[in-house]
Amino acid sequence: MMRIYQWGQVPSEEILARRNPGADVGPAVAGILQTVRERGDEAVLAYGRQFDGADLAALEVPRTAWDEAVAQVEPAFLQVMERSRANIEDFHRHQLRSSFVIAEKPGIVLGQKVLPLARVGLYIPGGRAAYPSSVLMNAVPAKLAGVGELVMATPATGGRVNPVLLAAARIAGVDRVFAMGGAQAVGALAYGTETVPRVDKIVGPGNAYVAEAKRQVFGQVAIDMIAGPSEILVVSDGRSDPRHLAADLLSQAEHDPLAAAVLVTDSAALAEAVAREVETQLAALPRQEIARASIEENGKIIVAGDLRQAVEIANEIAPEHLELAVDNPFDFLPLVRNAGSIFLGRHCPEALGDYYAGPNHTLPTMGTARFSSPLSVDDFVKRSSFTYYTAEALAAAAPDVAAFARREGLEGHARSALIRSGEVL
Numbered sequence: 001m002m003r004i005y006q007w008g009q010v011p012s013e014e015i016l017a018r019r020n021p022g023a024d025v026g027p028a029v030a031g032i033l034q035t036v037r038e039r040g041d042e043a044v045l046a047y048g049r050q051f052d053g054a055d056l057a058a059l060e061v062p063r064t065a066w067d068e069a070v071a072q073v074e075p076a077f078l079q080v081m082e083r084s085r086a087n088i089e090d091f092h093r094h095q096l097r098s099s100f101v102i103a104e105k106p107g108i109v110l111g112q113k114v115l116p117l118a119r120v121g122l123y124i125p126g127g128r129a130a131y132p133s134s135v136l137m138n139a140v141p142a143k144l145a146g147v148g149e150l151v152m153a154t155p156a157t158g159g160r161v162n163p164v165l166l167a168a169a170r171i172a173g174v175d176r177v178f179a180m181g182g183a184q185a186v187g188a189l190a191y192g193t194e195t196v197p198r199v200d201k202i203v204g205p206g207n208a209y210v211a212e213a214k215r216q217v218f219g220q221v222a223i224d225m226i227a228g229p230s231e232i233l234v235v236s237d238g239r240s241d242p243r244h245l246a247a248d249l250l251s252q253a254e255h256d257p258l259a260a261a262v263l264v265t266d267s268a269a270l271a272e273a274v275a276r277e278v279e280t281q282l283a284a285l286p287r288q289e290i291a292r293a294s295i296e297e298n299g300k301i302i303v304a305g306d307l308r309q310a311v312e313i314a315n316e317i318a319p320e321h322l323e324l325a326v327d328n329p330f331d332f333l334p335l336v337r338n339a340g341s342i343f344l345g346r347h348c349p350e351a352l353g354d355y356y357a358g359p360n361h362t363l364p365t366m367g368t369a370r371f372s373s374p375l376s377v378d379d380f381v382k383r384s385s386f387t388y389y390t391a392e393a394l395a396a397a398a399p400d401v402a403a404f405a406r407r408e409g410l411e412g413h414a415r416s417a418l419i420r421s422g423e424v425l
């Protein structure tokens with residue numbers, strides 16, 4: 001049964017305590033990465049046999065296998081993925097930014113170049129959890145940004161890459177697919193092997209080993225984020241249907257025993273009704289065991305004084321997904337400061353964002369929505385600034401440059417500016 005708290009009657013640090021995302025796998029991951037760095041393909045293939053039961057002769061998935069995979073997926077679902085891809089592309093197209101040039105002062109030209117990354121690695125789980133939606137959500141903005149080559153890694157569990165993932169890769173525009181998973185795949189993408197090209201950035205979800213591997217290779221390559229367990233927080237008044245809210249809470253609880261599902265409401269009656277409804281729906285949920293573990297360990301219902309306080313509680317938690325299940329959600333939207341993705345109104349379940357609406361479902365978790373953002377086109381580009389001064393423009397600026405440099409004790413900097421203007425040093 002979900003625990004119900006009265007806000008203000010229990011210390012907030014007890015209610016808002018973060019969950020331990022799992023045991024420390026750092027040493028094991030470090031060993032895997034080092035082995036991959038030293039032994040390349042041989043190590044990745046060996047780990048595939050050990051962890052995924054994949055006895056492969058080569059890591060790259062041939063194009064013929066892509067074609068066979070598309071043929072195995074029912075046409076109706078291929079059409080669903082095409083519609084989802086179109087929605088994702090329509091939304092992310094608005095994020096594209098251009099280079100710019102500023103030439104408003106005599107003798108000075110300033111500007112910024114926006115350049116796509118040359119090669120990006122996309123990690124997609126392929127074991128118990130295979131998510132074609134994650135292929136679309138990561139690949140579509142990368143291709144929109146103009147990434148030169150998009151390389152996907154996914155495990156060949158039992159020796160076979162999930163055909164739905166290959167079909168999604170085809171629809172999303174992925175360039176190459178490698179049958180490898182876990183920390184070893186992250187290592188291969190970060191360091192490169194005989195057949196796996198080294199990438200500039202690694203994106204995509206994964207288990208604790210994948211997340212830790214991304215953490216350890218950061219600096220060698222860029223990464224999108226270190227994602228924790230899934231989270232949903234629903235803010236609702238007393239007029240919502242308890243069945244709808246319970247279903248939304250369970251939609252995240254079924255992901256992972258460590259997932260967190262939270263309801264914040266100003267109605268004690270709704271709190272009780274939702275707690276009962278969660279129990280009713282749990283009994284019929286195929287992933288009941290996972291969802292129940294999540295609800296019992298991390299689920300909670302918080303009764304706030306009013307809806308404004310409920311939104312403030314949400315801001316403290318900074319959830320991955322925030323639903324505002326109220327009549328006038330746009331009135332409360334300006335009050336939201338910390339959330340990965342926001343779903344407005346009583347008819348906007350978080351699952352819309354997972355699969356279909358268009359905004360990205362790769363979101364900050366574990367309170368990092370306080371300072372980070374959803375995956376976007378910006379994650380697949382880099383920016384370079386440029387500066388041009390004529391001799392006359394430099395001569396005018398050189399005294400100011402020298403004053404700054406000398407204040408910081410850097411005479412060499414000062415002289416590099418002054419020497420061009422003919423000043424005796």
